[in-house]
Amino acid sequence: MAGLKDATAVVGIGQTAFAKHLPEDEKTLACRAVLAALDDAGIAPGEVDALASYTMEETDEVELAKAVGLGDLTFFSKVGYGGGGSCATVAHLAAAIATGQATVGVAWRSRKRGSGPRPWRDTTAQLPTPAQWTRPYGLLRPVDEIAMLARRYMHEYGATRDHLFNVALACRNRANQNPAAVMYERPLTREMYMTSRWISEPLCLFDNCLETDGALACVIVSRERARDCRHTPVYVHSAAQGLPAQHHGMVNYWNDDPLTGPAWTAARHLWKHADFTPQDVDVAQIYDAFTALIPLSLEGYGFCGRGEGGAFTEGGALEIGGALPLNTGGGGLSEAYVHGFNLINEGVKQLRGTSTAQVPGAATCLVTAGEGVPTSALLLRS
Amino acid sequence: MLSPVTDPDGAPFWHYAAQGELRVQSCADCGEPRFPPRPCCPHCQSFACEWRQLGGHGRIWSYVVPHPPLLPDYAEQAPYNVVVVELTDAPRIRLVGNLVTAPDAPLNSLSPDRIRIGARVQAVFSGTGLPQWVLERP
Numbered sequence: 001m002a003g004l005k006d007a008t009a010v011v012g013i014g015q016t017a018f019a020k021h022l023p024e025d026e027k028t029l030a031c032r033a034v035l036a037a038l039d040d041a042g043i044a045p046g047e048v049d050a051l052a053s054y055t056m057e058e059t060d061e062v063e064l065a066k067a068v069g070l071g072d073l074t075f076f077s078k079v080g081y082g083g084g085g086s087c088a089t090v091a092h093l094a095a096a097i098a099t100g101q102a103t104v105g106v107a108w109r110s111r112k113r114g115s116g117p118r119p120w121r122d123t124t125a126q127l128p129t130p131a132q133w134t135r136p137y138g139l140l141r142p143v144d145e146i147a148m149l150a151r152r153y154m155h156e157y158g159a160t161r162d163h164l165f166n167v168a169l170a171c172r173n174r175a176n177q178n179p180a181a182v183m184y185e186r187p188l189t190r191e192m193y194m195t196s197r198w199i200s201e202p203l204c205l206f207d208n209c210l211e212t213d214g215a216l217a218c219v220i221v222s223r224e225r226a227r228d229c230r231h232t233p234v235y236v237h238s239a240a241q242g243l244p245a246q247h248h249g250m251v252n253y254w255n256d257d258p259l260t261g262p263a264w265t266a267a268r269h270l271w272k273h274a275d276f277t278p279q280d281v282d283v284a285q286i287y288d289a290f291t292a293l294i295p296l297s298l299e300g301y302g303f304c305g306r307g308e309g310g311a312f313t314e315g316g317a318l319e320i321g322g323a324l325p326l327n328t329g330g331g332g333l334s335e336a337y338v339h340g341f342n343l344i345n346e347g348v349k350q351l352r353g354t355s356t357a358q359v360p361g362a363a364t365c366l367v368t369a370g371e372g373v374p375t376s377a378l379l380l381r382s
Numbered sequence: 383m384l385s386p387v388t389d390p391d392g393a394p395f396w397h398y399a400a401q402g403e404l405r406v407q408s409c410a411d412c413g414e415p416r417f418p419p420r421p422c423c424p425h426c427q428s429f430a431c432e433w434r435q436l437g438g439h440g441r442i443w444s445y446v447v448p449h450p451p452l453l454p455d456y457a458e459q460a461p462y463n464v465v466v467v468e469l470t471d472a473p474r475i476r477l478v479g480n481l482v483t484a485p486d487a488p489l490n491s492l493s494p495d496r497i498r499i500g501a502r503v504q505a506v507f508s509g510t511g512l513p514q515w516v517l518e519r520p
Contacts, residue, residue: 123384123453130418132386132396134478136512138456138489139464144448148466148478152444155499198461201447201494246424253443253466253476254417 005273007098009226009233010090010380012041012219013345018182018336021115022213030059030110031067033215038068041219042230043104048219050075050102052089054109054339056082064108075102079241081249083287083332083370084262086340087378091239093220103221109341110215118211130251143208143290145250146372147200150292153259154202159295159310161202165193167291167326168206168333170318175330178356182210183334207291209332216341218348234351237364237381238274242266243374250372262375263300263368271302274379278302281379282362283350284324285343288331293371298324301366301377320357328357343367344378351382383455385510391419394433400511405433406475417475436475438505440467440515443476447494462489467503467515481515482506492517 014036016022016029024032038045048070051061061076075096079085086109093105120141126132139145153159172188175181188206196205226233242265246255271277278301286297295309303324304312318326329335329346336342347365349355355362362382369376388396391407398405408415409423410430422429445465450457462480469475483491485506502518 118451121453126384126387129389129392132388132392133418136384136386137464137478137480138448138452138459138462139446139478140448140452140456144446144464147446148444148464151446152466152499155444198447198449200449201461248418251478253478254474256474258476 003273004094004098004236004239006235006237006381007223008094008220009223009235010218010348011221011226011229011231011233012037012043013348014038014040015180015216015342015345016214018180018212018214019114020182020211020213022112026110026112026215027059027063027067029213029215030064030108033110033217034064034106034108035068037106037217037219040230043219045069046071048104048106049073050093050096050105052077052079052092052105052107054078054082054085054089055080056339057109059110075105079376081370081374083289083339084373084375086287086344086369086376087239087367088241088369088376090218090220090236090344090378091241091376094236094239097220097222103225105220106217107220108215108217109339111338112213113337114211114213130248134251141200142250143203144200146290146292147203149252149258149372151202153292153295156259157307157310161194163295163310163313164207164291165190166313166318167288167294168193171288171327171331171333173319174328174357175334178329178335181330181335182212183330203290203292209289209337210334212336212338214336214338216338216345218344232352232382234348235381236378238270238379239377240266240269241374241376242269247374249374252372259296261296261300261371262373263297263371266375266377267301270377270379276364280364281324281366282364283328283359284326285328285331285347285365285367286326287340287343287368287370288327288333289337289370291333294326297368297371300371301368320359325359328355328359340369347378347380351380384453391421395419396511398433399507399513402507404436404438404505404513406436406472407431408434415472415475436469436471439470440503441470442481442497442499442501442503443468444499445481445497459489461494463492463494463497465497465515477513479513479515481517484516485514
């Protein structure tokens with residue numbers, strides 16, 4: 001059977017502005033991002049026959065397709081677990097196109113997390129499991145749930161706040177090069193980080209991603225079709241989802257080894273089907289809702305050993321020119337938090353050679369979705 | 383304050399907790415304890431279960447100290463602690479809770495700088511049947 005490897009390519013990317021508040025609603029923003037991505041690809045809306053998005057996406061396929069004038073759809077899917085679904089949207093489309101179920105796929109995410117409600121504030125729609133075991137005690141927000149693992153991680157491996165600062169700084173430095181980033185003109189210093197207010201100790205303000213309004217989309221076609229498109233194709237080299245045995249989502253406190261997670265599962269599949277190794281990755285876009293997810297992901301995706309994720313960030317390793325330039329558009333921490341879709345588009349920009357913080361000669365890129373929830377990941381190559 | 387929004391799997395835990403008993407679901411066939419509760423045993427697939435009483439001793443596995451923005455009832459008490467306790471007689475069962483100075487004391491009754499990973503703790507129960515934790519050696 002022909003596999004997924006390099007069978008499809010991302011040929012169009014689009015995005016709206018990113019801001020704390022955008023006046024337009026999520027549906028309108030979704031339409032704008034999708035049309036921008038199709039325009040970038042040079043493909044007419046009527047040619048689209050596949051869609052993929054997140055279960056948390058408010059705009060459904062019917063609304064989007066009829067608004068922007070898509071063709072007859074023969075494949076549409078939605079992926080769960082919030083930001084864990086980002087890369088899986090592309091993966092599902094790649095699988096659909098590679099197996100002949102569709103020819104032109106669009107993945108998108110539109111979200112008003114900047115001006116809209118914070119999901120954790122909802123007290124009427126508590127999920128019975130696992131919320132009954134955590135929320136009554138005041139473990140209310142994703143940051144509280146991840147901070148619990150972060151504290152244990154720091155205790156077990158000697159990781160420090162300076163390691164987390166290295167992550168925040170790398171993302172901010174890249175955002176300072178990216179005019180589209182929310183934090184474009186806002187440099188970060190170690191003093192600002194170390195004296196900022198706590199959100200959930202041991203995580204401070206700058207360990208948390210932004211709250212952003214915005215939308216992004218990308219277009220996926222077969223490698224044959226990709227050759228006729230406007231831009232250099234960015235091939236989907238390998239793709240994986242990951243839900244480990246006995247995993248519990250962000251409150252992964254109830255198994256043998258809570259400090260490993262979905263990244264490890266996704267990584268095993270990703271590398272098994274790839275022609276290159278972690279050492280060959282030129283640039284990485286790693287899901288960064290919280291800085292503490294980066295050391296875990298660096299371990300999970302095989303860039304270092306267990307417990308070495310903190311130390312890996314030392315010596316400018318995550319900066320341009322370092323061992324693994326990270327989140328080169330600024331990531332969720334400093335460009336925009338749109339459930340990780342900006343990481344996908346930034347990966348495409350790097351492999352086109354058009355990033356605002358271009359890694360010279362970048363030919364391979366890892367993109368990951370949220371760690372700490374059932375996740376997904378992509379290896380892209382030019 | 384939020385009350386546990388329970389489900390058929392979790393209801394027995396809260397039923398026993400209201401009586402001051404810390405019990406966890408265990409497989410009635412292979413004996414493996416499991417948490418959170420679920421319909422069948424992930425080890426042997428048996429649907430038969432029992433609720434095993436535990437001694438209520440444990441150690442702090444990790445903790446956080448949340449600061450606002452939080453829900454109003456919690457913001458009033460912030461910064462407070464939330465701990466994960468690893469149970470002595472069921473090491474993979476880790477319960478989320480609060481480390482307090484006495485049963486029904488506020489979430490912020492114990493100064494966060496008194497908390498250490500590895501510290502021995504003992505379960506107590508609030509008047510509403512919520513398990514809480516106190517330091518064995520205050």
